[in-house]
Amino acid sequence: MPVIDVTPDPENCTLTMTARFDAPVERVWQIYADPRQLEQVWGPPTYPATFVRHELRPGGMMHYFMTSPEGDKFPGFWEITAVDEKTSFDFDDGFALDADDFTPNLDLPVSKNVYRFTADGDGTRAEYRSVYATAGDLQKVLEMGMVEGATGAINQIDELLKND
Template sequence: MPVTDVQQDLDNLTLTITADFAAPVERIWQIYADPRQLEKIWGPPTYPATVVDHDLTVGGRVTYFMTGPEGDKHAGYWRITAVDEPRSLSFDDGFADEDFAPNSKLPVFKNVYTFTEHNGGTRAVYVSTFESAEALQQVLDMGVVEGTTSAINQIDDLLAS
């Protein structure tokens, strides 16, 4: 399993997930840069993602929905804030309604994904920063650690295909 560490820090309002992959940085970057590959790893296995819009430029948006086992759909969006291809990607991540308008009842959090060479492969560090301890706790209660870990762990299967 690629995920090697998960740290929840309520004092600093962060959730940090570290994963190691047996592939070069450029290959891991491609997964996030290609919407069809992103679909294979963004949602957990039981909630696969469909990417609708995909613009990885500063100010760009990525919109998607995840479809649950009962056919229920859950929309979300990224607003891209920084790109350093192939080393890092920063974006605001939010929940949305069916038209991809932000859902103000759920938290928006800042994500910074970094990809560095490590032991002949790539170490990915995914840091999510929240506006409040309540917002972090809300997504923890929603199962974000389990969902994100299972989603990231799908990357090995994608790399093998």
């Protein structure tokens, strides 16, 4: 299991997850840079993702939806704010009202995220940090199952890497 640490910090309104992958940084980066690979690991295993827009560049947008086993769609968006190719990217992550136009759902929290990938021996250490506007927003996503969903999603990366 790649996820090695999960740290919710209500005082600082953050959720930090750390993972380690048995692959070089460049290979882990490719997963996020390629929407077809990202679809295989974004979202919990029973809620596969479909990316309909993928612009991994500053100012770019990512639009996706996860599909439940019953066929319900849960849309979201990333607004990319910074990219250091192969090592990190920053983005605002939010929920959308529908999978047609991806209008932000203002009733649910938006988080500011930093994903960092660094060499760790013959593998990669990944840090996924989300910052929420309030401790209440953090609590809301924790109650929605964010830790379980994100852990399940990140752990799928190992299977994808095994198929190389």
